[in-house]
Amino acid sequence: MPSNTPHRLFINGDWLASKAGRYSEVHSPSSGALLGRVTEATAADVDLAIDAAEQAFEQWRLTTALARANLLLKLNQLIERDRSTLAHTISSEMGKPLKEAQAELDYCIDLIRFAAENARRIEGDIIPGSRSGEQILIQRLPHGVVAGIAAWNFPAALLGRKLGPALAAGNTVVLKPHELTPLSGLAIAALVKEAGFPPGVVNIVTGGIEVGQRLVANPKVKLVTMTGSTAAGKKIMAAAADTLKEVRLELGGKxxxxxxxxxxxxxxxxxxxxxxxxxxxxxxxxxxxxxxxxxxxxxxxxxxxxxxxxxxxxxxxxxxxxxxxxxxxxxxxxxxxxxxxxxxxxxxxxxxxxxxxxxxxxxxxxxxxxxxxxxxxxxxxxxxxxxxxxxxxxxxxxxxxxxxxxxxxxxxxxxxxxxxxxxxxxxxxxxxxxxxxxxxxxxxxxAQGFHHGYGDSGLGGEDGKYGLDAYSRHKTVYLNAGRTRI
CATH class of the missing domain: 3.40.309.10 (Aldehyde Dehydrogenase; Chain A, domain 2)
Incomplete structure (x- = not known):
């Protein structure tokens, strides 16, 4: 039987209860059985997670690409170790057959592996300047705090799809699993802690629409990546306009x-x-x-x-x-x-x-x-x-x-x-x-391809080198040696 104590929020490397004391229940779509109770984060809880991610970013962005990659690979080892248990959790809360849940975890591992392997391949350019002795450096740098909002149909893979490249590029993250399938995300949060990621680099907050709305509205979030319905994606895009943050939307299809x-x-x-x-x-x-x-x-x-x-x-x-x-x-x-x-x-x-x-x-x-x-x-x-x-x-x-x-x-x-x-x-x-x-x-x-659509299917894309590119921004430096004035 599941515990009566709700699962807590994963913020700044620790498990925290919400002061509001609200929680929701997760039921099996197959049998209706109660699987667990999960804390519903408030706007204040979400802000706390974002603040933790912002503070952690100052050191994480200076961490070498190799060190970031090694932590991601350690997380993969733990996911592989717990593959059977995690698959059972996915099947129980989402309803997909065990063999499909196991395949989802294999894909999650592959997505994180690709990001880790390419952390040292995030490239910029050096091009000739317009002045004598000048060079133009175009760098790729992390955005900062990334908010990842996942759908319920692939509760583990979608978190891995966002977490892997965001961290590989030097960002910190606040992730929101879907309210129908939060247990998989919380299980991955436990593995993030075990893997040894610095506090605040990965935060996972659970809840419904209010959580997503605050992630989009908070000005400290620099990039929102969301997988879900087209209707929800349009609302996120409209809300993000107030703070002019970047948005990546993976939406519906026909x-x-x-x-x-x-x-x-x-x-x-x-x-x-x-x-x-x-x-x-x-x-x-x-x-x-x-x-x-x-x-x-x-x-x-x-x-x-x-x-x-x-x-x-x-x-x-x-x-x-x-x-x-x-x-x-x-x-x-x-x-x-x-x-x-x-x-x-x-x-x-x-x-x-x-x-x-x-x-x-x-x-x-x-x-x-x-x-x-x-x-x-x-x-x-x-x-x-x-x-x-x-x-x-x-x-x-x-x-x-x-x-x-x-x-x-x-x-x-x-x-x-x-x-x-x-x-x-x-x-x-x-x-x-x-x-x-x-x-x-x-x-x-x-994992090495590029998952993207046109029209009402979304903006931007995920996976591969093009998906990884979205998790960094450009900075142009005009480097003049000062030898010649023209």
């Missing part, structure tokens, strides 16, 4: 999944299932619109349905579970409303289309793996992000129609295409308007 007439249909069907039903469809890069060429439509659907019917939905802590519950009752209701609205608008349910019921499901937020046929572009479900285990099928006549329908979206994060046609592939860079495109494979970005 990924098209294009299957052309020459595709390997077995590979495409396998990838479509993994992309749509992994993490119960709660991934911003998930296959949200499946655009299938008319010549192979029936064959593809047959293969697709056969694979989906084999998925085992249930307890995420069971070793053989393929798909767990939605993260909350509100998310479950949203998905069901969208499916029922699609039915009213003319879509046909080929599979699922309802909440799962029965002894194994009644206490959780389970939705049946669902396939909708006959989806058209005038339906709500063709444009709004579902973020759930619902695959919408759209038949297309040719490549031109596939491109047109794929680009008919306010989102521009990820897209998929299955084809070996060289002419199609050569047009992807110019004609498919998405930040990342997966060709003949399922999704899953690499």
């Amino acid at each position: 990924a098209p999944f294009i299957v052309m007439e020459d595709a390997d249909l077995d590979d495409a069907a396998d990838a479509a299932v993994r992309s749509r039903f992994g993490n119960a469809g709660q991934i911003c890069t998930s296959n949200e619109r499946t655009l299938v060429h008319a010549a192979v439509y029936d064959q593809f659907v047959e293969k697709l349905l056969a694979r989906i019917k084999r998925l085992k939905v249930g307890d995420p802590l069971a070793a053989d579970t393929d798909m767990g519950p939605k993260v909350s009752a509100a998310e479950l209701d949203k998905v069901d409303r969208m499916v029922q609205k699609a039915r009213q608008q003319g879509a046909r349910v080929l599979l699922g289309g309802e909440r799962l019921q029965g002894e194994a499901y009644d206490q959780g937020h389970f939705y049946a793996p669902t396939v909708l046929d006959g989806v058209t572009t005038d339906m709500e479900i063709a444009h709004q992000e579902v973020f759930g285990p619902v695959l919408s099928l759209i038949k297309v006549a040719d490549f031109e129609e596939a491109l047109r329908l794929a680009n008919d979206s306010v989102y521009g994060l990820s897209a998929y295409i299955f084809t070996n046609n060289l002419q199609y592939l050569m047009r992807l860079g110019t004609d498919l308007d998405f930040g990342e495109i997966y060709v003949n494979r399922e999704g899953g970005e690499a």
Whole structure:
């Protein structure tokens, strides 16, 4: 049974209780069981964490890149040591199957490792000046205090995605896990302390909207990096304008999944299932619109349905579970409303289309793996992000129609295409308007890549050298030796 004592805030290297004494409860989305109680930070608590980060920054920015990297690698060793326990925590509070939670931790480790390995590769430039004997130095320096706000769908990886590069670049951080999944972040905070990071370099505060609002509003925060919904991202961007701080937003998506007439249909069907039903469809890069060429439509659907019917939905802590519950009752209701609205608008349910019921499901937020046929572009479900285990099928006549329908979206994060046609592939860079495109494979970005989107999918990006660049700012120094006056 969980302790009645709420988990405390991690501020300045110590565990602190809030003077307000407020806390929230964390429940399993699978069984409804109480997992723990977590302190809800007040604005004053958040300011205390930011002050600690600001004070720690004065020394941390002078710490060598190698020393910062070694601490990050030590943190990775501890995450690897506790991988089993951490995976259990992720599965319990978020609902993803254990095997997916373990894969998430592997990705978290990879993200932190990349940042650590590249801490000594943050480069500037030396270029000729406009005067005799002058050189221009363009340096890359840390921002200062970075606020990281994470979503609930990858509670460990998203913290690692922000913590790793921010610290590698010499910043200090205040991190906010999502209020639905705070236990993973607090477990990582304990490992930060064990790894020996100086007090104040990493701070983790828990709570809801008030915490995020104060992180954005506090003028001592110089960069906000947030992963979450597009609606929340727009509010953060507007609020950040008051203090003119930099903002990086990783938001929603409505990924098209294009299957052309020459595709390997077995590979495409396998990838479509993994992309749509992994993490119960709660991934911003998930296959949200499946655009299938008319010549192979029936064959593809047959293969697709056969694979989906084999998925085992249930307890995420069971070793053989393929798909767990939605993260909350509100998310479950949203998905069901969208499916029922699609039915009213003319879509046909080929599979699922309802909440799962029965002894194994009644206490959780389970939705049946669902396939909708006959989806058209005038339906709500063709444009709004579902973020759930619902695959919408759209038949297309040719490549031109596939491109047109794929680009008919306010989102521009990820897209998929299955084809070996060289002419199609050569047009992807110019004609498919998405930040990342997966060709003949399922999704899953690499730590050395660049995860970014267009339009309502966000600003800036994460991962790789381009993501690391965002955690530093430029300073230009005109270095004149003073030998000549011109």
